[in-house]
Amino acid sequence: MVNFALIHMTPKKPSQSLTINTEVVLPNDTNHVGNLFGGKLMQWVDITAAIAAQRHCGRVVVTAAINHVSFDNPIKQNSVVTLEAKVSRAFSSSMEIYVDVYVENPATGAKTKCNEAILTFVAIDQNGSPLPVPALIPETEIEQKRFDGALRRRQLSLIIAGRMKAEDATELKALFEK
């Protein structure tokens, strides 16, 4: 008999949650200056990150927080946009997801990174209550760096949300005390 509990809690690598979503910026996706509307990009980011979180834990997931989003370069109409999402750390029921956004040069195929977003998702049961998620085992240098920083980002997010006292954020405080 298949042990579903075991399948769900087996630690996973970030590559196992990799989710790649490619979109084209159509006229309806642009703002008043002809660039990709930020809200549209956030929709693509949220969906791509949700699929990555779901691939990691095999559960229904919800967005708990959008921790960071940067719009580093405008994205023009007709651009081909690729979003790459991976789980960067798993806690008890929550997961941090990193989304890297690239624009593709149609002539050369070369990709330029133009945005980055970090989100927190939570696995839930049929009643909306949080469920445990598998641990994450980083492999590459960048995965390890993101894994290491995730605890501080989680503490900052919980402080902003009024869910944690600043004095309890030991790892975040240590960043300023060096």
Ligand SMILES: CC(C)(COP(=O)(O)OP(=O)(O)OC[C@H]1O[C@@H](n2cnc3c(N)ncnc32)[C@H](O)[C@@H]1OP(=O)(O)O)[C@@H](O)C(=O)NCCC(=O)NCCS
């Ligand atoms: C997210 C949600 C399930 C959390 O439920 P809750 O009853 O507050 O549960 P908890 O307090 O146990 O928090 C669950 C986890 O979320 C984390 N979390 C909650 N808010 C967070 C925030 N702002 N930043 C980072 N992590 C957060 C907690 O730290 C906890 O993580 P852990 O289990 O890994 O330690 C609940 O608030 C919810 O359903 N929110 C609405 C989600 C939604 O509708 N999203 C948009 C559409 S998908």
